[in-house]
Amino acid sequence: MAIGVLSLLGFQLVDSAFIARLGTAPLAAQSFTFPLSFLIIGVQVGMGIAIAAQISRSLGAGDTARARRLGSLVLVVGAAVIGVLALLLWVLQAPIFLRLGADASTLELIRDYWAPQLLAAWLGAAIYFGYSLFRAHGNTRLPGSMMVMTSLVNLLLDPLLIFGVGSWEGLGLPGAAWATVVAFATGLVVLGWQVGRTNWLARHGLVEELRASARSFAGIAGPAMISQLMPPLAAMLAIAVVASQGEAQVAAWGLASRLETLSLMVVLAMTMSLPPWLGRCYGAGDWDQVHRLMRLALRVIIVWQLALGLLMALAAPWVALALSGNPEVRDDLALLIRFLLPSYAALGVCMIVVSAGNALGWPLRAMLMSGARLFIFYLPCLALGAWLGGFLGLAAGAAIGNLMAGFAAWCVLRRILASPRRRARVA
Structure with missing residues (x-):
């Protein structure tokens, strides 16, 4: 999952890098779509969290028939919800x-x-x-591999569809979206074939299961969606707040934000792979x-993020030099790395x-x-510090805010x- 997350983050950066070569206007146009893309992602991630929790709990309780019904419902209802949301965003785009x-x-x-x-x-x-x-069935290898595959397809198609080849001039900005369409469509075909080889779906009893599970599903999905949109x-x-400090500081903050996502790669992978295990234990009542x-996960996160953060803090001048040629931006970025990267151990917790x-x-x-x-x-400490x-x-x-949140x-x-x-039993 860590490798898959890294590949997804990588292809998003590649998309922006290619679009930047088209000029400022196309890059600005893509930037305007980010908030609405985050809206779609927030809804789908919230539903995905609820999916993994519900199915893994059923498996933990030994109710495989219900897990199959939930699996079928999720694929159908989830695709329908995102489809309706996408249609609304198209109609209301202007x-x-x-x-x-x-x-x-x-x-x-x-x-x-916007259409592609x-x-x-x-x-x-x-x-x-x-x-x-x-993931709900305990298989994280296939999703990670699929993320890598779709990212590679997107990477190969981006320059061809954006800039063209030979006498064909390419599609420009829409080419980036069409490259992603082809990559995801390819991934969906492969994933569908893999799902067809399993016994995880059901055809009967779906309406009754929808009525029985709707409230508990919404109880997980609703808060999870809100958490993703915050x-x-x-x-x-x-x-x-950063903009009040100056333009160079905004540039340094933007680069630090990209470093944050990459440095939290292991944490992001664990947030996807750990809940299905916990859900099974919850369904089985195995609190030991x-x-x-949880002890193992927290130890791994603290040790990994603290070691990575301290290493990056020591190497801050050279990391900043590699990311920016502007001396003022470079100095501010090095300052952010020294303070923020070690604090991500608490953020990861x-x-x-x-x-x-x-x-x-x-x-x-x-x-x-x-x-x-x-x-x-986080925000009050950041504003007060500024x-x-x-x-x-x-x-x-910002670093103090992360530490307080982790504690x-x-x-x-x-x-x-x-x-x-929920107390663990003493042997």
């Missing part, structure tokens, strides 16, 4: 993008790009639901194993605890914890798992 600040010429570029991009988003969601099915909102508020899994909450029967607490991390610890100490204070405040998440986890019903 008023939405105009309100976001796009002018007439940018809107024209967006219109050519929405199709790519729908195909990507369908694949993601299939990945969730495999980080983009927090990122917009954070960049507003839950305690062991919070992310793992939030992810575990959806599998262990407390999705609302997980949502509140995610909100507290962003809007009680007010007191400029950019240095901003970097220190709070650890305290909440200990309290929840220490309840009589």
